[in-house]
Amino acid sequence: MNNHQNAIFHQLDNFIKHSHSFAMTIFHKINNSAKLVTLLIIPTYAKVSNDFYSQNL
Template sequence: MNNHQNAIFYPLDNFIKHSHSFAMTIFHKITNSAKLVILLIIPTYAKVSINISSYSKR
């Protein structure tokens, strides 16, 4: 690769690295939010399931 090609591709490489790290940051924020939502939903679902099963035994 000559110097002209390096001058063209270096900013592109830098952009790709930045885009990837930004995308991963957003991905981790989404997954952490999803984990929080799941942890909030599971106890509610379990409580409803227990109540339904106790009513069906009567």
């Protein structure tokens, strides 16, 4: 493998590492947002369910 090929593969390796890092950052942001939304929805759902069942008893 000559120097030109080494340089191309090195650039490709850097691009793949950066892309993976960026994708994981986005994934973690989405994952954290989903957890936050879940934590906000569960107490509301529990309250509505509790009110509904207490009215029907």
